[in-house]
Amino acid sequence: MYLGKVIGTVVATRKDENLIGSKLMITQPLNMELEPIGEPLIAVDTVGAGIGELVIFTKGTAARIAARKMDAPIDISIVGIVDQLTIDHWDSRDGS
């Protein structure tokens, strides 16, 4: 899964009917310093995430599993809201 922040929403009236009822959130991928990496994506919210929240998102079939909509054309979903990130080992080359 990936770290991101919900930064906005998308409204699409004409869309696949299996997307009706799914909230489409613009989600900015972040690194572990909470800096943006790459461009924002459009993710289906499955956990009640609000604007500005730090979230975990998932891609591919996992996104449809999260949405409990295996027949919807969903490939990215928000699956958790982050309470805490703990980094212990920044330097990958130190001992253990």
Added chain:
Amino acid sequence: MYLGKVIGTVVATRKDENLIGSKLMITQPLNMELEPIGEPLIAVDTVGAGIGELVIFTKGTAARIAARKMDAPIDISIVGIVDQLTIDHWDSRDGS
């Protein structure tokens, strides 16, 4: 899902027979400022998208689900036409 704009069409007479009847649209991925990111892709239109329209597209198995053609070799489909993008939080490091 991803944001894009339909910028053209592809005609292929010799092709997988399960692609017959699918409209192949050249789709330019965009960022949330509507600037091009990366190279255009070839997406199957499933929502009646026209040239110049701002769309949502999906990848992988989700693309076949959108096309209602699980036996077609489709890996990218247009699944919605964007009415409105609302961005509330550009700065990922501001408070809430």
Added chain:
Amino acid sequence: MYLGKVIGTVVATRKDENLIGSKLMITQPLNMELEPIGEPLIAVDTVGAGIGELVIFTKGTAARIAARKMDAPIDISIVGIVDQLTIDHWDSRDGS
């Protein structure tokens, strides 16, 4: 799907037996100006594509669907030969 050009072939005598009979074509991904983007891939031909032809290729499960070989370890296939590319909207920010 993606645009590419067939630029060569690969011969592999020792290989997965479910690849026997599949023609392995070296395929250069192209942008819509027909310029190379990224490195060539190895795609299974499913439409009788010849060297030098402009093709559409697909990735993942879609590639096995195209090959009608769901039990073969195929992840990229050529699914169409391009007759015509029509680009109408290069500037993603013009009005439409």
Added chain:
Amino acid sequence: MYLGKVIGTVVATRKDENLIGSKLMITQPLNMELEPIGEPLIAVDTVGAGIGELVIFTKGTAARIAARKMDAPIDISIVGIVDQLTIDHWDSRDGS
């Protein structure tokens, strides 16, 4: 599969209920010189990996297989702890 190092953990109280009980480890992808490549990911631990350990991780459906949770929205899992890396051929253009 990919090489990585476990560098931290993520706590998410509000999350997909099928993620309950899965340990979410912040995992830094590494190259074969054990240098960081790209940004850290959030992987489900399936082998009892600890902070600082060198691990093998997998993506997509393989990640759900590793977790023995096909109905969980998991797309990255840790599947092994590395004891030894042996590199014999750095130069790809030498003879044999």
Added chain:
Amino acid sequence: MYLGKVIGTVVATRKDENLIGSKLMITQPLNMELEPIGEPLIAVDTVGAGIGELVIFTKGTAARIAARKMDAPIDISIVGIVDQLTIDHWDSRDGS
């Protein structure tokens, strides 16, 4: 599929039990001039590839198909050993 060269091996004693018996080969992706592109990956050998050999590898579900282990967390496998690469069309913009 992708071109690569087997450059080493990985030993992991603690691992997913469905990986037991799978040989984990460090595989360097190559371009068609046999130059390294990107970082080495960890692929399951399914064709008896040796160190230094030029191979074809595949990703995703195709990798489990190659390994005949649909319940193993495998996402990259070696599926062929290259005998010959023939490039006929380097310039993507020449005529034919």
